[in-house]
Amino acid sequence: MWILIWQLAAMGLGHGGLFLATPLQTLGALAQLAPTAAFWQRIVFSALRIMAGFLLAAAGGLLLGAAGARWHWVRVFIDPAMQLIRAMPVASFVILALLWVRSANLSVIVSFTHVLPVVYAGVLGGIADTDPKLLEMAKVYRLPLTARLRYIWLPGIFPSFCESCIAAMGMCWKSGVSAEVIGLPDHSVGDALYRAKITLSTPDVFAWTLVIVLLSAALSAAAAALLRTAKTRLCGEVRV
Amino acid sequence: MSIVITDLCKSFGSTPVLQRFTWTVERPMVLMGRSGCGKTTLLRILLGLESADSGTVTGVETPAAVFQEDRLCPQLTAAANLTLTGHGLTPQDAERELRTLGFTDAELALPAARLSGGQKRRAALLRALLCRDAKTLLLDEPFTGMDAELVEDAVAATKRLAGERPTILVTHDRTAVDLLGWPVREV
Numbered sequence: 001m002w003i004l005i006w007q008l009a010a011m012g013l014g015h016g017g018l019f020l021a022t023p024l025q026t027l028g029a030l031a032q033l034a035p036t037a038a039f040w041q042r043i044v045f046s047a048l049r050i051m052a053g054f055l056l057a058a059a060g061g062l063l064l065g066a067a068g069a070r071w072h073w074v075r076v077f078i079d080p081a082m083q084l085i086r087a088m089p090v091a092s093f094v095i096l097a098l099l100w101v102r103s104a105n106l107s108v109i110v111s112f113t114h115v116l117p118v119v120y121a122g123v124l125g126g127i128a129d130t131d132p133k134l135l136e137m138a139k140v141y142r143l144p145l146t147a148r149l150r151y152i153w154l155p156g157i158f159p160s161f162c163e164s165c166i167a168a169m170g171m172c173w174k175s176g177v178s179a180e181v182i183g184l185p186d187h188s189v190g191d192a193l194y195r196a197k198i199t200l201s202t203p204d205v206f207a208w209t210l211v212i213v214l215l216s217a218a219l220s221a222a223a224a225a226l227l228r229t230a231k232t233r234l235c236g237e238v239r240v
Numbered sequence: 241m242s243i244v245i246t247d248l249c250k251s252f253g254s255t256p257v258l259q260r261f262t263w264t265v266e267r268p269m270v271l272m273g274r275s276g277c278g279k280t281t282l283l284r285i286l287l288g289l290e291s292a293d294s295g296t297v298t299g300v301e302t303p304a305a306v307f308q309e310d311r312l313c314p315q316l317t318a319a320a321n322l323t324l325t326g327h328g329l330t331p332q333d334a335e336r337e338l339r340t341l342g343f344t345d346a347e348l349a350l351p352a353a354r355l356s357g358g359q360k361r362r363a364a365l366l367r368a369l370l371c372r373d374a375k376t377l378l379l380d381e382p383f384t385g386m387d388a389e390l391v392e393d394a395v396a397a398t399k400r401l402a403g404e405r406p407t408i409l410v411t412h413d414r415t416a417v418d419l420l421g422w423p424v425r426e427v
Contacts, residue, residue, distance in 0.1 A: 134311055137305075
């Protein structure tokens with residue numbers, strides 16, 4: 001239905017898809033790009049950097065969230081920085097980051113800074129959601145720290161952590177590619193998107209956008225599946 | 241070792257719950273009383289989960305407890321919950337005891353979250369009774385949600401597994417008290 005609406009809207013605007021490429025023009029552009037080595041090189045280049053930023057932020061968010069929940073002063077210290085990062089526009093971040101790192105690594109920094117506050121908040125929320133009655137039970141029965149972590153803390157934290165990771169996966173692609181469009185590192189998806197824009201190649205813009213959406217959705221689904229498996233293995237979860 | 245409670249006082253705001261409560265528990269005993277008279281508060285103080293306003297408690301060593309709620313790890317099977325807190329309890333022993341309280345093979349394979357209220361209660365009771373290093377048992381309404389036949393089986397398991405350890409069992413269930421045959425302290 002939406003594809004039909006898209007087709008009709010593009011036909012209505014006319015000008016051969018200059019303002020709005022049709023679904024067929026988009027698929028045609030994608031079919032032309034896909035067999036080239038440069039297309040896959042750009043995807044690998046951007047995906048590696050954006051995913052590196054994501055993974056670093058997920059690990060950092062987990063550690064900072066745990067530290068913030070354990071020690072109040074850590075939270076008081078970190079919270080304002082997280083608020084600031086959340087409020088800062090991508091463009092400001094990119095301009096600052098360009099002073100610190102090469103443009104090739106820009107998307108690592110930008111996706112890291114966009115994912116970190118989301119995961120940090122998710123971990124804090126998960127720790128707050130951990131059942132205090134189970135923690136009392138663990139204290140009474142003298143459970144060792146490893147067992148408390150594995151069977152009580154992790155199952156408590158996981159739902160909120162997973163949710164934040166899946167939401168952050170989409171955000172890191174948006175912010176990472178936006179950074180590339182501003183910083184224009186060679187061989188990146190953002191660079192290709194920018195080149196398509198300046199040459200008024202709207203079908204190419206749509207094709208690259210479609211690629212970003214598909215990559216983001218596929219990696220979100222992969223992250224969700226991976227986290228589900230990790231939860232089952234780590235927390236001793238029984239599936240029936 | 242006995243549990244010795246001396247002049248224990250506890251209030252919540254201006255409402256006194258325990259007033260100069262004194263009791264020595266050398267073997268399994270039953271504690272009965274109307275709702276809100278401080279039975280659960282007493283057990284929580286003995287477990288170190290609540291502090292008393294005044295008075296002393298001695299002799300509560302490595303306790304095991306049945307709480308008011310079942311407090312099982314929801315993602316684990318009943319047997320895995322028992323071995324988690326069992327301090328050396330084997331899965332085979334845990335499953336054998338669960339079977340004596342009516343657990344079927346299918347129920348043994350379920351995570352605790354999927355068990356009925358009565359099944360969870362039986363698992364919570366066995367968790368306390370089978371905790372290998374527990375020298376004191378504190379059981380708060382362990383037979384809640386069980387039908388008459390199951391109460392009989394649960395009482396038999398409680399008598400067999402508690403042995404002569406200092407035990408405080410809180411209940412409202414007169415039938416269970418009669419079946420247990422343990423001395424009763426009314427508050």
